[in-house]
Amino acid sequence: MSATPATDPLALESQVCFALSAAARAMVAVYRPILEPLNLTHPQYLVMLALWQHGDLSMTSIASLVHLDPGTLTPLVKRLEATGYVARARGADDARVMMVSLTPEGAALRVVAEGIPEQVVRRTGLTLDELTDVRRSVARVVEAGRDAGVL
Template identity: 70%
Template structure:
């Protein structure tokens, strides 16, 4: 008699475990992990007057310099409609300024102000504080980042992002 493998069994999952159990879902684990990580960052970013998404925009600018709105959107994996209010708030805070391209008025370039550039020196302490707050090692956090990057890449290959 041949055994018939269910999709769950062929995927290497224990069929005795409910494949639809909340705790079995990768999406749930990643969602909960993202919320937990943002909660770790929140008190570290508050003195800088930044939200986590604004911090991501600042990281992109600190690393790459002047960027268009579409470049920022692609780098931080947020749609342009989400990035626009983030940049507007950063502009209001005096951290960035916006310039329309003379060649194409549809292109808006975001640049750091002197205040925004100086904020980088303060932000440089955040990664070490994150390590301390998580109680995890740099190696563990790096391994997680690498694995999550694989998930992001898989989403991009699947056309989901």
């Protein structure tokens, strides 16, 4: 006889990891049709957000900001470069540092992207306050991961 999800500590439905994983997949699916016309994947969108917010960044800084490892980030940024949204160049002070900057096309894309959050609200059916609450809660989970040394 198995325990009910309410009493079973190993019930799938009881797992935070499962809920976060399913929520992440659901949100990426919400973003996909919004980003496709912009020729962006969700991870590429995250890189663009970092660049729109901070300006020119090193690959190391981008990796840290968007929580991607360099092995994943490098091909992603190369595809953004091929699309014409970013340019890569060696650092002026240190040739070992790869800097990424927005092209004029990438910078101009920000105006279009400003409508994305509103589209996400519409597509999810959640209110802006609900989505803000989710973001705050998940940010606390991420911070706990950093504090624990896993991020």
